[in-house]
Amino acid sequence: MAPRKLAAGNWKMNGDLAAMDQIDAMLNSAEDASCDVLICPPALLIHPMVARIGAGDLLVGGQDCHAEAKGAHTGDISAEQLRDAGASHIILGHSERRADHAETDAQIRAKAAAAHRAGLVAIICLGETEAQRDGGQTLDVIAAQLDGSLPEGATAANTVIAYEPVWAIGTGRTPSTDQIAEVHALLRARLSDRLATGADVTLLYGGSVKASNAAEIFALPHVDGALVGGASLKAADFLPIIEALDRA
Numbered sequence: 001m002a003p004r005k006l007a008a009g010n011w012k013m014n015g016d017l018a019a020m021d022q023i024d025a026m027l028n029s030a031e032d033a034s035c036d037v038l039i040c041p042p043a044l045l046i047h048p049m050v051a052r053i054g055a056g057d058l059l060v061g062g063q064d065c066h067a068e069a070k071g072a073h074t075g076d077i078s079a080e081q082l083r084d085a086g087a088s089h090i091i092l093g094h095s096e097r098r099a100d101h102a103e104t105d106a107q108i109r110a111k112a113a114a115a116h117r118a119g120l121v122a123i124i125c126l127g128e129t130e131a132q133r134d135g136g137q138t139l140d141v142i143a144a145q146l147d148g149s150l151p152e153g154a155t156a157a158n159t160v161i162a163y164e165p166v167w168a169i170g171t172g173r174t175p176s177t178d179q180i181a182e183v184h185a186l187l188r189a190r191l192s193d194r195l196a197t198g199a200d201v202t203l204l205y206g207g208s209v210k211a212s213n214a215a216e217i218f219a220l221p222h223v224d225g226a227l228v229g230g231a232s233l234k235a236a237d238f239l240p241i242i243e244a245l246d247r248a
């Protein structure tokens with residue numbers, strides 16, 4: 001088995017019911033593509049998006065979940081509830097949640113275990129800050145985040161890892177191809193050491209991916225797709241990225 005290729009869109013706190021119009025074109029593209037195509041909209045849009053897709057091939061995911069299945073946790077959503085709404089994946093440990101909500105590796109590990117319990121694929125995000133990159137700490141930071149965030153029971157079937165340098169998110173800046181390749185080689189080696197299926201875990205790059213840089217990023221070893229923010233909001237921007245991954 002080889003890693004499954006995945007083009008994942010993270011809509012963050014963007015989009016509304018009117019934005020569903022983008023879905024029809026994405027759905028057509030997903031049906032033509034050999035890679036998996038996933039959109040993670042705000043949680044309120046998951047169910048209407050799943051209803052709009054019907055039996056189509058486009059996948060829908062959440063952006064976070066609580067570690068518990070249910071209970072007195074006002075404002076939170078469980079993995080089971082996301083599954084019930086039709087989600088297949090959950091993004092966890094995004095740097096915006098690590099920064100805005102002080103999420104720790106231990107919390108992300110517990111949430112990933114919750115995603116697995118609910119039958120969802122956990123997309124665990126890792127990434128260094130610019131200060132850490134400048135300080136030569138990138139590989140140590142990534143290794144520590146991976147070791148701390150990956151739960152027992154992780155496999156290639158239930159886990160995706162996304163490398164997203166914090167300084168590349170929404171900035172239009174990307175690491176060099178050598179820098180991306182170096183981190184992805186580290187991830188592949190550590191996952192292969194730790195998991196029987198580590199060689200088959202899908203590894204995504206994220207951070208200012210767009211049509212103009214997608215092909216060179218997807219050509220790198222151990223890059224099996226992308227986690228795309230801004231360029232996933234409009235079908236016209238996301239479709240060329242899907243096509244580039246399909247060709248890679």
Ligand SMILES: O=C[C@H](O)COP(=O)(O)O
Nearest residue numbers: 010169170207208229230
């Ligand atoms: O989850 C997606 C990433 O934060 C990348 O966002 P971006 O493509 O807008 O840089």
